[in-house]
Amino acid sequence: MFKLTGSVKMVGNTVQVSEKFSKREFVVTDASGMYPQDIMFQATQDKCNLLDGYQAGDQVDVSFNLRGREWTSPTGDVKYFNTLEAWRIERSNQGATVTNGGQMSPVNLNPVAAPVAAAPAAISESGADDDLPF
Numbered sequence: 001m002f003k004l005t006g007s008v009k010m011v012g013n014t015v016q017v018s019e020k021f022s023k024r025e026f027v028v029t030d031a032s033g034m035y036p037q038d039i040m041f042q043a044t045q046d047k048c049n050l051l052d053g054y055q056a057g058d059q060v061d062v063s064f065n066l067r068g069r070e071w072t073s074p075t076g077d078v079k080y081f082n083t084l085e086a087w088r089i090e091r092s093n094q095g096a097t098v099t100n101g102g103q104m105s106p107v108n109l110n111p112v113a114a115p116v117a118a119a120p121a122a123i124s125e126s127g128a129d130d131d132l133p134f
Helices: 045-051
Strands: 002-011 015-018 021-030 037-044 059-072 078-091 097-100 103-106
Touching: 002 037, 021 045, 037 045, 045 078
Parallel strands: 037 078
Antiparallel strands: 002 021, 002 059, 002 097, 015 021, 021 037, 059 078, 097 103
């Protein structure tokens, strides 16, 4: 189980893929890093209606599972695909966080550089301090 907090960028319409399968895609912008990432999620079947009432700009917490599958093309090439399958969406006013396996991992929105230690003074062969910086 994973969880992402971000801002809704787009909510698509429900698409009836087959008689027994429907899906609805939506995009959440994760602005926690240096470069914002637009992450596409998919809701399926009865979860499609979870997105009703959400629109661009809403701050949300999305709980999702990572799904992967193998596909073999007609020419025999094997490819792998991933899907982020949402199973819960809730309004949020918190800062961006990502959770993995139920353990919270807060994202530092204002990273601070670690202090740099001063280099030790060079000592000449005679043991006296040298005034050269290296």
